[in-house]
Amino acid sequence: MADIPRTALERVLARASELQTTTPEGAESVSEERLLEIAKEVGLDLAHVRQAIAEERARLPMSETESGPMLDSLGPAALGAQRTVPGTPDDILRRLDAWMPRMESLSTRRRIGDRQSWEPRHDPFGNFLRSFGVGGRRLDLVRVDQMTASVTAVDNTRSVVRLDADIAGMRRTQRNQAVALMALLVLLWGVAAVPVMFLVSTGAGTGILAGISAFVGGAGFFVWRALRRAYRNSVDRMHLRLEQLLDELEQDRLREPLNLLQKVVGQITAR
Known part of the structure; x- marks a missing residue:
């Protein structure tokens, strides 16, 4: 503007x-x-x-999400992307609703007016797709809690499309994994340190105890960094996928893979 x-x-x-x-x-x-x-x-x-x-x-109204030092350090709990694309709200939502189950493994959750939401499939086939993807392509959006598209008409030929992904659940899971692994390291430290404590009084075990503590502390630091990096990489891939969906809407490419998929399904059914 x-x-x-x-x-x-x-x-x-x-x-x-x-x-x-x-x-x-x-x-x-x-x-x-x-x-x-x-x-x-x-x-x-x-x-x-x-x-x-x-x-x-x-824009969706901002909802309060769980926060805390570890959660905030991991990264955001929600993602969004917005663009003005050709088409009416009804046409754009219809195309998205046909695309999401087939190509993103997201099932329709709810539609109210010009806003529609999807969530990951919870059936065995959906779990399989989450593990291996489709056609060699990773399904980056299957870990969202909810995916929402809000479409508002600008005029008769253009609409503003906003895609919002709620990933608070994924962030909590990553935090819980970090806490569990750090608790395991503390437990291992206790198992290794207790026998050494008997030698501390003589001075012989002080260096060993310091070495064990340094090792556990360093391991905890690298575990946390690895989990945080993995989460942020996932966030980056999800945000890129949101932008790619908007690219495909903007260039009217969502219909092409769907038409091809329908032809393949029709040929298989005919046989």
């Missing part, structure tokens, strides 16, 4: 202040028509304003 000149910005702020003082008590929203009128008054491009409104409506 183009930059707003300072003179226009001053008019926007002045008009917004005026609007607030004239808005009835308790009213916390402004209609889209009123907002467009204000934008027109201050000389903003209405096409840009409509796109900004569509992008804002596509």
Whole structure:
């Protein structure tokens, strides 16, 4: 979106202040028509304003997620990607809903208006796909808790598509694995250190105990780094996949693999 000149910005702020003082008590929203009128008054491009409104409506309300030093250190608990693509909301959601079960192993969860969500398949075949992928391609989105697409029309030919992936469960799992492995290291330290403690009083076991402690501490540090790196690599792959889905929507390529897959299934059925 183009930059707003300072003179226009001053008019926007002045008009917004005026609007607030004239808005009835308790009213916390402004209609889209009123907002467009204000934008027109201050000389903003209405096409840009409509796109900004569509992008804002596509955003999901932020939900509180579990936090903590270890969880926050691992990385984000949610991912999102957004773009304006050709098509109407109904057409885009229909294409996504046909794509997700076949190519991403995600089953439909719920649709409300122009927002639809999917979740990983929980059947044995879905578990197999999660392990081995499809056609040599890794299924990077099968570890999400929920995948949501929000589509808002900009005009008759374009829509803002926002894809949100909730990965809080994957982050908790990685944290729990780190805690379990570190607890195991502490247990091993205790098993190895107890016999040495009897020698500490004589001074002979001090160096051995220090060596065991250093080894366990170093092992715990490298275990944590490895798990954090693995989580962040998974996050990067998931985010890349979200962007690739938007690429395919933007270039209208989602239909091509589906048409090919339907032909193959039809040939197998005919035999």
